Amino acid sequence: MPLAFLTSLYFEGYPRWLPEPWRLLKATTAISTIALTKWYTSGRPNPAERNMHGRVVLITGGTSGIGAATAYELAQRGAQVVLLTRLPPTDAFLAEYVDDLRARTGNHMVYAEQVDLADLHSVRQFATRWIDNAPPRRLDMIVLCAATMVPPGGKRVETEEGVEVTWMVNFLANFHLLGILSPAIRAQPFDRDVRIVVPTCSSYIASPRLDVEIQEKEWTPQTAYARSKLALMVFAKAYQKHLDAYKRPDQLPMTARVVLVDPGLARTPGMRRWLTRGSLWGLLVYVVLYFFAWLFLKSPTMAAQSLLFAAMESSLVRLPGGRLFKECMEVDCARKDVDDEEVAKKLWEASDKLIERVEKQQAVKRARAKKEQEKSEEEAKKAAQVDEIESLVGAITRGKAKAAKETQKKNGKRGKAAGSSTNSYKLRRPPFSILSGPHASPVAHGYVYQDAPRGDGKSAGPRL
Numbered sequence: 001m002p003l004a005f006l007t008s009l010y011f012e013g014y015p016r017w018l019p020e021p022w023r024l025l026k027a028t029t030a031i032s033t034i035a036l037t038k039w040y041t042s043g044r045p046n047p048a049e050r051n052m053h054g055r056v057v058l059i060t061g062g063t064s065g066i067g068a069a070t071a072y073e074l075a076q077r078g079a080q081v082v083l084l085t086r087l088p089p090t091d092a093f094l095a096e097y098v099d100d101l102r103a104r105t106g107n108h109m110v111y112a113e114q115v116d117l118a119d120l121h122s123v124r125q126f127a128t129r130w131i132d133n134a135p136p137r138r139l140d141m142i143v144l145c146a147a148t149m150v151p152p153g154g155k156r157v158e159t160e161e162g163v164e165v166t167w168m169v170n171f172l173a174n175f176h177l178l179g180i181l182s183p184a185i186r187a188q189p190f191d192r193d194v195r196i197v198v199p200t201c202s203s204y205i206a207s208p209r210l211d212v213e214i215q216e217k218e219w220t221p222q223t224a225y226a227r228s229k230l231a232l233m234v235f236a237k238a239y240q241k242h243l244d245a246y247k248r249p250d251q252l253p254m255t256a257r258v259v260l261v262d263p264g265l266a267r268t269p270g271m272r273r274w275l276t277r278g279s280l281w282g283l284l285v286y287v288v289l290y291f292f293a294w295l296f297l298k299s300p301t302m303a304a305q306s307l308l309f310a311a312m313e314s315s316l317v318r319l320p321g322g323r324l325f326k327e328c329m330e331v332d333c334a335r336k337d338v339d340d341e342e343v344a345k346k347l348w349e350a351s352d353k354l355i356e357r358v359e360k361q362q363a364v365k366r367a368r369a370k371k372e373q374e375k376s377e378e379e380a381k382k383a384a385q386v387d388e389i390e391s392l393v394g395a396i397t398r399g400k401a402k403a404a405k406e407t408q409k410k411n412g413k414r415g416k417a418a419g420s421s422t423n424s425y426k427l428r429r430p431p432f433s434i435l436s437g438p439h440a441s442p443v444a445h446g447y448v449y450q451d452a453p454r455g456d457g458k459s460a461g462p463r464l
Contacts, residue, residue, distance in 0.1 A: 041296050044327040046305040050312035053078035056138045060084045060146035065268030067145030069304035080109040086116040117146055117173035118159045121362055127180035136187040143197045144174050150221040151278035161358045170228035175235055175351050185256050186246050193317045194256040197310045199263055204230040205334045210347055236260055238344035240321040257321035259310040266303035
C-alpha cells in the first residue's frame with residue numbers, strides 16, 4: 001500500500017484529496033507538540049513492583065483524587081486496605097464505594113473506619129482502638145493523602161474545636177494520628193518493612209517561616225495551605241528521627257521509614273475547587289477550558305505513581321528515611337529549614353500544647369453536654385413516670401366510673417323488674433274475698449263471697 005501510494009505520487013503528482021503540504025506539516029507539528037506536552041506533563045510511571053498480599057495499609061483521603069487511585073492500585077495488588085474516612089461505614093455512599101472497589105480489584109480485604117480529621121477526639125478514638133489490641137495489630141503502611149484547602153478569596157474557616165481548618169486537616173490531625181500510633185509502629189517485627197508515606201506539595205517553597213506567627217489580617221488561603229505543607233514536611237523529618245531513636249528490646253535497628261512524596265499537579269477535586277474558586281462561574285470556565293486542564297495536569301492515576309513507588313520500591317528500606325521523591329526519583333528539598341532541628345522542636349512542642357489545650361476544652365464540653373443529656377433524660381424519665389401514673393389514675397377513675405355506671409344500670413333494671421312484678425301481682429289478685437261471719441249471706445254450705453276491703457293491708461286470699 002505505501003509503495004503504490006509513492007508510485008502514484010511520483011508518476012501522477014500530488015493527489016487532490018490530500019491537504020496541502022504546508023497545512024499537513026502544520027497539523028502534524030501541532031499534534032506532535034500536544035502529544036509530547038501531554039507525555040511530559042503526565043509524569044513518569046512507577047517502575048517498582050511488589051507483592052502486597054497480606055500487608056495492612058491505612059490510608060486517609062482514599063475515596064477521591066490521588067488517594068482513591070492509590071487505594072485502588074494497592075488493593076489490586078492484594079493489600080488489606082483500611083480507608084480512614086469522616087463518614088461512618090454505614091453511610092450509603094461509602095458502603096457502595098467499598099463494594100465497588102472490592103468488585104473492581106477482586107480484593108475483599110477493603111474496609112472503612114470513621115476518622116474525622118477535623119476532630120481531634122475522633123482521631124484519638126480510632127488510634128486508641130488500634131493500639132489497644134493485644135497482641136499488637138499488624139501495620140505495614142500509612143498513607144496520608146487527605147488534605148483540604150480554602151478556595152482563593154475565601155474567608156478563614158475554623159473547625160468546631162476552634163482550629164483553622166487547613167492547619168487542622170493537613171498537619172495537626174496527621175501529627176496527632178502518628179503520635180498515638182507510634183507504639184504500634186515501633187512494636188512491629190524487625191523483618192516487617194513499615195512505611196509512612198507523606199504526600200506534600202511544591203507550594204511549601206512559598207510558605208513563611210514556621211517560627212513566625214501569621215496575623216489574622218495576613219491570613220490567605222494560599223499562605224495557610226503552603227504553611228501546613230511545610231509543617232508536615234518538618235514533622236515528617238522529625239518523626240523519622242523519633243523512630244530511629246527508639247531502642248528495640250531485641251537490640252535490632254528500626255526498619256520503619258518515612259517517605260516524602262510530591263505527586264505533582266493533578267486533576268483532583270481539590271485542584272478543581274482551587275481553580276474554580278469554589279464558584280459556579282469558575283466551574284463553567286473550567287468546563288469550557290477543560291482541554292488545558294487535561295493537557296497540563298496529571299490524571300489522579302499518574303499522580304499516584306510516585307506514591308506507589310514510595311510504597312513498593314524495595315531499596316528504600318536500606319536507605320535512611322525522610323527522603324523526598326518526585327516523579328519516582330529522589331530530589332532535594334528546596335528549603336533548608338525543613339531539616340532545622342530547632343524549628344522541628346518548637347513545632348512539635350507547640351503542636352502538643354495546642355492538642356492538649358483543645359482536648360481539655362472539648363473534654364469539658366463533652367462532660368457538660370453529657371451531664372445535660374443525663375439530666376434531660378432523667379427529667380424525661382420522671383415526666384414519663386408522671387404521665388404513666390396519671391394515665392394509670394385516669395384509667396382507674398374511668399374504670400370506677402364505668403363500674404358505677406354499670407351498677408346503676410343494673411340497679412335500675414332490678415328496680416324496673418321489681419316494679420313490674422308487683423304490678424302484675426296486684427293485677428292477679430282476685431277481686432273478691434271469701435269471708436265468714438256475721439256479714440255472710442245465707443248461701444249454700446254457709447260461705448259467702450264479698451268484695452275485699454281496699455287498703456286494709458291484709459291478704460286478699462279466701463279466708464274461712
